Each structure stands twice: as structure tokens, then as C-alpha cells.
Amino acid sequence: MLFCGIMGKVDVLTISGLHVMLKQNLLINSTKQLLGQYYTTTDPFNNSGAFRSWYQMVPKTTILEPFAGAGHLFSYVNAEWHGYDIEPNHPDVEYRNTFEQFPTGYRVCVTNPPYLAKTVVSRKRLDALVWKNPVILTHEDLYLDALQLMLDNCEYVAAIIPSTFWNQRLFKDRLYAWDKFDMKLFSDTDAPAGVAYFVPHRVEHTRTFVNGEEIVLTSDNTPTKTDFHVRFNPRDLAPILVNGIDTNTQNNIHLRMLQDNDVPSLVNSTGKCKPTNRNHFPIESTMVKEADLPAINAMIDQWRDETMDFFLTSFKSPMASGKYRKRISFMEVRWLLWKFYMPVEKVSQNPLESALYTL
Ligand SMILES: C[S@@+](CC[C@H](N)C(=O)[O-])C[C@H]1O[C@@H](n2cnc3c(N)ncnc32)[C@H](O)[C@@H]1O
Numbered sequence: 105m106l107f108c109g110i111m112g113k114v115d116v117l118t119i120s121g122l123h124v125m126l127k128q129n130l131l132i133n134s135t136k137q138l139l140g141q142y143y144t145t146t147d148p149f150n151n152s153g154a155f156r157s158w159y160q161m162v163p164k165t166t167i168l169e170p171f172a173g174a175g176h177l178f179s180y181v182n183a184e185w186h187g188y189d190i191e192p193n194h195p196d197v198e199y200r201n202t203f204e205q206f207p208t209g210y211r212v213c214v215t216n217p218p219y220l221a222k223t224v225v226s227r228k229r230l231d232a233l234v235w236k237n238p239v240i241l242t243h244e245d246l247y248l249d250a251l252q253l254m255l256d257n258c259e260y261v262a263a264i265i266p267s268t269f270w271n272q273r274l275f276k277d278r279l280y281a282w283d284k285f286d287m288k289l290f291s292d293t294d295a296p297a298g299v300a301y302f303v304p305h306r307v308e309h310t311r312t313f314v315n316g317e318e319i320v321l322t323s324d325n326t327p328t329k330t331d332f333h334v335r336f337n338p339r340d341l342a343p344i345l346v347n348g349i350d351t352n353t354q355n356n357i358h359l360r361m362l363q364d365n366d367v368p369s370l371v372n373s374t375g376k377c378k379p380t381n382r383n384h385f386p387i388e389s390t391m392v393k394e395a396d397l398p399a400i401n402a403m404i405d406q407w408r409d410e411t412m413d414f415f416l417t418s419f420k421s422p423m424a425s426g427k428y429r430k431r432i433s434f435m436e437v438r439w440l441l442w443k444f445y446m447p448v449e450k451v452s453q454n455p456l457e458s459a460l461y462t463l
Contacts (some may be wrong), residue, residue, distance in 0.1 A: 110395075112213060125288040127365040130424060140218025140246060143173050144170045144264055145291040147180040148299050152316030154283040155262070158301040162260045167244035171217045171250065181214060183364070206253045213257070216264035217250030219295065251275055259304035264289065267296040267418055276310065278302045283313040284414060285424045296418035296428055314412035325411050332442035334389040338436050341367065342388035344397075346437055349383040352421070355408065357432050358401045361394060362386055383431065391445050400444050407440070 135141075149155040157182075169177055171186030175194035187197040188207055200207070203217060207405070222241050242249050247265050254261045255275060267284055284298040312321055335342075345362040370386065372378050392400075408430075415436065418428035 108172070111167065112448065119323075119332075123271050127397045136392055137224070138170075138220065140220050140422055141173060142219075142290045142295070144176045144180075144216045144289055146287065146289045147263075147317075148264060148283070149180050149286060152283055152299070152313065154281040154299065154301055154311065154316060157278055157311070158260070158262065158303075159229060161303065162212050167211040168207055168258065169197075169215050170207060170213060170254065171215050171406050172197040177214060178218065181368055203249065203253070205255055208257055210258055212255045212260045214262045215250075215254070217247045217254075218299075219266055220246040231272070248274060260431045261298050261300075261302040264297055265300055267298050269298065270302060275300075278304070278308045278309055281311040281313060283316060286413060286418065286463050288426055294420040294422060296420070297457070306405075312414060314414055315414065318411050319410075319414055321411070321414070325407060325437040327415055329435060330439050330442035332389075332438050332445065333391070334386055334387050334438055334441055336437075337379050337381050337385050338388040341370065341377050342386040344389075344392055344394070345384060346432070347384055347388050348437070349419070349431045350423070351431065352423055353425075354423070355405070355430075357404060357408070357416075358398050359387075360390075361397075365401040385434075388436070392441060396444070400440070403444055404440060 118124065147325045157275070159190055161212055164183065166184045166325040167181065169185055172178075172185075173191075173193050175185075175187055175197055178185045178187065178194075178196070178225075185196075186207070187194065187201040188202050189197050190199070190201050192199050222244055242252070245265075245266075247269075247321060251261070251263060251265070251274075255278065268283055270284065277302055280303045283301070285296070288294060289297050312319055343362055345360055345366055347358050347360060350356045351459075363410040366384065370377055370381055370384065410448065413430050416430035416432060419431055420426050420428075
């Protein structure tokens with residue numbers, strides 16, 4: 105009895121200790137997320153053609169790092185730096201809430217700002233912790249607010265930001281180059297990112313890079329909306345399947361014939377095709393023939409090589425090779441099929457008709 109009593113006490117103590125530890129961990133993780141404290145542990149600058157070209161134009165004065173954290177970026181660019189952070193983690197980084205009081209008098213700014221989507225704040229109830237980072241979001245994400253401040257206050261800005269930046273409209277007028285990184289740049293998050301390089305003046309054309317290597321985007325390799333007739337996820341399925349996602353180990357986006365063992369995961373309880381399928385989805389088209397699939401797949405591979413997957417959405421988990429897995433969108437599949445089946449002469453010779461195709 106005595107033995108059981110002592111054990112019971114120990115259990116209660118251990119459990120309440122664990123409870124406190126769990127609560128503390130939760131608070132630490134929420135704070136980390138609220139402050140976007142994911143440090144840059146891979147150097148995105150020194151092997152990048154985008155950085156080299158941009159840095160040639162940049163005046164060699166003190167660089168501002170307004171969200172400096174542990175000062176990782178200081179070691180990637182040999183210059184004089186001034187770093188600030190709401191939670192400094194380096195002896196040369198000064199305490200400051202830079203959203204409230206942005207440092208002025210700097211011409212050049214290089215940083216990886218905090219990322220935090222408005223939707224995440226409400227979904228994860230981080231608003232209860234807002235005193236940790238008292239910032240009112242103007243844009244949909246904290247990194248866009250940071251970009252606004254940096255561009256309003258500095259002439260030259262290099263910012264490591266989420267790869268989804270390319271597909272939205274803001275701040276493109278001063279965007280000199282966009283370097284998409286197909287590898288993990290941070291210590292403890294898989295979030296795909298790129299580096300945006302800004303200049304003080306309006307640019308006519310933004311240069312595009314992947315992992316520091318320049319890629320030339322043309323009307324021939326840039327997906328656009330087309331009216332190629334294809335239905336995705338038709339209710340009664342269809343004989344051709346798009347395998348729309350890479351595996352954990354290799355590129356695997358391709359078209360193939362649907363097999364019986366594909367069906368259970370594609371249909372709902374009534375046996376009809378789920379309209380929400382995105383990783384694997386059947387397509388219905390009178391044009392697409394089984395005999396054409398090898399050539400269509402070769403075209404997909406060639407496009408992926410030529411553009412280094414610039415357009416494909418990166419999936420959070422990287423493959424063993426360090427590259428991100430990719431997923432193809434309905435729009436990209438429709439465009440690839442249009443490219444394959446629409447004879448070049450037809451599209452280019454009749455401007456009215458070609459305008460129709462690209463609507
Ligand atoms: C993504 S981390 C990047 C740190 C560093 N730039 C790097 O590349 O390793 C973002 C940093 O912003 C800081 N931060 C978040 N909110 C801030 C605020 N209101 N004022 C200043 N710094 C802030 C965080 O503490 C964190 O260190």
C-alpha cells in the first residue's frame with residue numbers, strides 16, 4: 105500500500121511536471137511562429153548570378169539587417185552590417201521592434217523577414233500571444249508588410265521570402281531579379297523560398313533564376329490560360345490519369361492509362377470521381393490518345409529541364425537529393441496539352457485565332 109501510495113504521488117508529480125513542460129514547449133513554439141524565428145542556415149548569395157549582378161549596382165555602404173536574429177546573414181556578405189531584432193540572438197544585434205520603428209538612413213537592406221500569414225494567426229489562435237509581437241498586419245502576410253517598409257525606406261533591397269511571392273502582384277515594379285531556391289534554406293522549416301532583388305527604379309523586365317542559375321522565360325515555355333478542351337476529374341472517371349506529383353525520391357509528373365487499382369482513392373462513397381483530386385486525377389479529352397502519351401511525357405520532362413521547374417509549385421518536403429517535390433496544376437496540364445496538340449502554324453499564322461487560344 106505504502107509503495108503504491110508513493111508511486112501514485114510520483115506519478116502525479118511527473119504528470120504535472122510534464123504538463124508544465126508541454127505548456128512551455130507550446131508557448132515556445134507559438135512564439136517562434138509568431139516571430140517567424142527561422143534562421144537562414146544556407147548561404148543563398150555567393151553562388152548566385154542574381155546576387156552577383158544586383159550587388160554590382162549596390163553602393164558599398166553599411167547594410168541594414170532589420171530582422172537579424174542570430175546574424176546568420178552577416179557571414180554571407182563581406183560588408184559592414186547594422187542588425188536589429190525584437191529578440192536579438194547575436195552580440196552585434198540591437199533590440200528594436202522594427203515594424204514599429206523602422207531604422208532609417210540606410211540605402212541597402214538585406215534580410216530574411218518573419219513570415220506569418222493572417223490565416224495562420226486566427227487558425228492557430230496566436231492572437232492570444234500578440235503582445236509578443238505587437239504588429240497589425242496590413243497585407244495578407246507579415247513578410248509583405250516587412251517588404252513594404254524596406255522598399256519605402258531603402259533603395260536596394262534583397263529579401264529571402266516565400267516562393268509563393270512570384271505568383272502575387274505586389275512590389276513587382278522594382279523587382280530586378282527573382283531567384284527561386286529549389287533547396288532548403290532554413291534550419292527548422294521546409295518552407296520553399298526565393299530571393300527577391302529590388303532596385304530604386306522601375307524595371308522593364310525581371311530576370312529569373314533557379315538556385316542562382318539564370319533561366320530564360322519565353323512565350324514558348326511560360327504556361328498561360330488556354331481553351332484546350334479537357335475535363336479534370338469527370339464524375340464517371342476517364343481512361344487517362346495525370347500523375348500530378350513527384351515521389352519522395354524522383355521526378356514523377358506524367359500521364360498514363362488509368363488502372364483498376366487507381367480507382368478506390370479517386371472516388372467517393374457513391375463511386376463517383378472526387379472533384380477535389382489534385383495529386384492524381386483522371387482527364388477526359390477527345391484529343392488525347394494513348395499512343396501520344398510517351399511524346400507528351402517527353403515534352404513535360406523537356407519543359408521541366410529547360411525551366412528548372414520554375415513554374416511548378418514546390419511541395420514542403422524536399423526529396424533526398426535536396427530538391428523539392430513538385431505538383432502540376434490543372435492550368436499547366438491544359439497548357440501542355442494545348443502546346444502538344446495545337447499545330448504551331450495554326451496558332452502563329454492567324455492572329456485572331458491564336459488570340460482565342462490564349463484567352
Ligand atoms: C525568419 S527570421 C530571420 C533571421 C535572420 N534574418 C536570418 O536570416 O537568419 C525573422 C526574424 O525577425 C524577428 N522579428 C519578428 N518580429 C519582429 C519585429 N517586430 N521587430 C524586429 N524583429 C522581429 C524574429 O525575432 C526573427 O529573428
